[in-house]
Each structure stands twice: as structure tokens, then as C-alpha cells.
Amino acid sequence: MHNIGIAITGSGSAVPETSVDNEALTALVETSDEWIATRTGIRQRRLANPAESLSVLAARASSQAIASAGISAADLDLIILATSTPDDLFGSACQIQAEIGATKAVAFDLTAACSGFIFGMVTAAQYIRSGVYQNVLLIGADILSRWVDWQDRSTCVLFGDGAGAVVMQANESDRLLGFTLKSDGSQNHFLNLAYQASCQELIPNVNISQGKYHPITMNGKEVYRFAVQKVPEVIDKTLFQANLNVDQIDWLLLHQANQRILDAVAQRLNIPKEKVISNLANYGNTSAASIPIALDEAVRQGKIKPNDIIAASGFGAGLTWGAAIFQWGR
Structure with missing residues (x-):
């Protein structure tokens, strides 16, 4: 088969x-x-x-x-x-x-x-x-x-x-063409949306927790440092796996977290600015939605064309990060 x-x-x-x-x-x-x-x-x-x-x-x-x-x-x-x-x-x-x-x-x-x-x-x-x-x-x-x-x-x-x-x-x-996924739970505390418990005695000697969630907490400095180090690394690894060099990438499509992260990653990979897809000025950080929203916008604007090679990478809470390299269209 x-x-x-x-x-x-x-x-x-x-x-x-x-x-x-x-x-x-x-x-x-x-x-x-x-x-x-x-x-x-x-x-x-x-x-x-x-x-x-x-x-x-x-x-x-x-x-x-x-x-x-x-x-x-x-x-x-x-x-x-x-x-x-x-x-x-x-x-x-x-x-x-x-x-x-x-x-x-x-x-x-x-x-x-x-x-x-x-x-x-x-x-x-x-x-x-x-x-x-x-x-x-x-x-x-x-x-x-x-x-x-x-x-x-x-x-x-x-x-x-x-x-x-x-x-x-x-x-x-x-x-x-290739992918790499990574997780590091030892850095979990840098970005959280944590459960917030209030203790309740259900019946004598039986305690349970009932609750809601804390708002998002983030150590911005650490998350920035993590992204700028790990994302180029994971894209490099995926390029190697896909048997491609960085010049063959048509578009760098990163999770839209912060323009400074996008710039720093592109710089480390030697990818010129005009190949970096960015729409976070208009939408901010939309978490799991950011890559597909930016992709869809670029496709509809006629920027991304069939057969273009896209290096995409997401990174965030967990901490988790990963990259996928794909060609657009059939």
C-alpha cells in the first residue's frame, strides 16, 4: 500500500x-x-x-x-x-x-x-x-x-x-512536508489559566473543591525568552526533516503573539521581513485561532498561492511548541 x-x-x-x-x-x-x-x-x-x-x-x-x-x-x-x-x-x-x-x-x-x-x-x-x-x-x-x-x-x-x-x-x-512537536511542563507556571478552588465540606470528613477559574496569568519576560529560543530551533529541525533549506520557505507563519517575537524569530532564521505573515496589529493574540486566521487572510489577499511552502509554528502555555511545514493547496 x-x-x-x-x-x-x-x-x-x-x-x-x-x-x-x-x-x-x-x-x-x-x-x-x-x-x-x-x-x-x-x-x-x-x-x-x-x-x-x-x-x-x-x-x-x-x-x-x-x-x-x-x-x-x-x-x-x-x-x-x-x-x-x-x-x-x-x-x-x-x-x-x-x-x-x-x-x-x-x-x-x-x-x-x-x-x-x-x-x-x-x-x-x-x-x-x-x-x-x-x-x-x-x-x-x-x-x-x-x-x-x-x-x-x-x-x-x-x-x-x-x-x-x-x-x-x-x-x-x-x-x-514535516513537523515537530514539543512540550515542557517544568515551565508550566509561566503561563496559566488555572482552576480556582473553594473548599467545601460535603458531609462530615468529606471535603471537595468547587470553583471557577483564575484569570490568565503570564510571566511575559520568560514567555518571550522561551519563544525566541525554542521556535527557531523547532523550525530548523523541521526544515532538516523536510529536507529543505530556509531559502525555500515562501512564508513564515508564526502564532501571532507579539511582533517582537515574530521579528526576532525571523532574524534568527535569516528570513526576510517580507516573507513574515503578520496581522496581529488588527487582532491581537487569538491563541489557537491566530495561525489559521492569518493564513486565511493571506490566502484571500492572494499573497499565499498554490504550492507556496509555509513554515508554521505555534508556541504557548503548557509550555508547548511545535512547527509544521506544508505546501498550500492540492
Whole structure:
């Protein structure tokens, strides 16, 4: 049996209506447009209103991706939702499955924070390569505004909401050229959205914890240091695995966390600025959604063309990081 290849054949994205610029945040915390823009590159972000659920945003992005792949929702075998902010702690993928009418697809959530989309891509690839499923919908979606402390100026300026999706299909030629995934739980404490327990005595001598979640906490310096060191390393490793050199990369597509990280990684890899895809000025850090939103935008603008080679990398809480190198289209 010959090996089954993988193609990434369609993309879609959806963001909330409401846009909040840096100036508006000065009403909440001591900050300025100049301070935020110079340190992060972010100028505005989209925030979901209470009526906008993760499932609805994800379904919108998904429908676009399915249409651009030229298939229908009924053709899907599998839906993977990469998210850290589901509408339902039991998972939101099944809700999306119903919403888009993907009646024969199995659906589940995958949580790997800002690396979720890359982890999801590699997970989907295994199902396709093994011959089990032919058509997979991979969604990256997060509504981090639900979990931000709007009084914490070190984090509240960073995050935005959104959803992006791609369709991955079994294909004659293999377009997923290489990948590397990494985790290091010893650095977990640098970025958290932790459970917050309140102890409750259920009956005498039986205590349980009931609770909610703390807002996001982050050690920005350490996360920056981690990203700038580990991301070039993991892309290098994946290039080697794919038997490519850095000049053959058409686009560098990083998780849109901070413009300074994007610049530093590109510089370390000797990738010129014009090959770096960046849209975080408009959307902020949308976690698992950032790579597919940026991908979809670049495809729709005609920047990314069929056969272009894309080096993508996600990095974030866990700590987790990974890279995937793929050619766009069939």
C-alpha cells in the first residue's frame, strides 16, 4: 500500500464585530497606544459580545473553509477543535458539528493553548495517513476575553477573540512536508489559566473543591525568552526533516503573539521581513485561532498561492511548541 498524502485545501476565518483599539483600553488601565504598539505591535483586537459563542464563530470559519475546499459538510469524516475556551467544559466540537450539518463526522476538542492549531494539524494528519479518514476539518478558536483580568495591564492589552479553520484531505501527493512537536511542563507556571478552588465540606470528613477559574496569568519576560529560543530551533529541525533549506520557505507563519517575537524569530532564521505573515496589529493574540486566521487572510489577499511552502509554528502555555511545514493547496 502506498503512503497516503495530505493536502490543506481550504481555509476560513471569523472574528467578532466589536473592535477595541489601544486608546480605548486607557480607560481601563494605565497604558497608552504608543506603549502597547511599541512593545507588542498590537493596535486593536476583536472582542466577542455575550451573544457571540465560540461555537458560532467556529461554525462561520468552518463553513468558509469547507466552501473554499470545494466539499460539503456532509463529506467530513472528522472535526478537531483546538481551543482552550470552549463554551462547554465537556467540549464544543460536537456543537459545531451539528451547527454546520457535518452529520457523519466524529468531533472532539483538543487543548494545547496557542500551539493547539499545529498540534491539531499533526493529529489530523495521523488519521489521514493511516487511511481511517479522508476529509478533516481543523478549527482553531478562542475567546480569551472571557478569561482576561481587565485590570492587569500586562495581559489585558494582548488578547483578542476569533476563529480560523482549514480543511485537510487525503491526497496523491503529500503536502505536509514535516513537523515537530514539543512540550515542557517544568515551565508550566509561566503561563496559566488555572482552576480556582473553594473548599467545601460535603458531609462530615468529606471535603471537595468547587470553583471557577483564575484569570490568565503570564510571566511575559520568560514567555518571550522561551519563544525566541525554542521556535527557531523547532523550525530548523523541521526544515532538516523536510529536507529543505530556509531559502525555500515562501512564508513564515508564526502564532501571532507579539511582533517582537515574530521579528526576532525571523532574524534568527535569516528570513526576510517580507516573507513574515503578520496581522496581529488588527487582532491581537487569538491563541489557537491566530495561525489559521492569518493564513486565511493571506490566502484571500492572494499573497499565499498554490504550492507556496509555509513554515508554521505555534508556541504557548503548557509550555508547548511545535512547527509544521506544508505546501498550500492540492
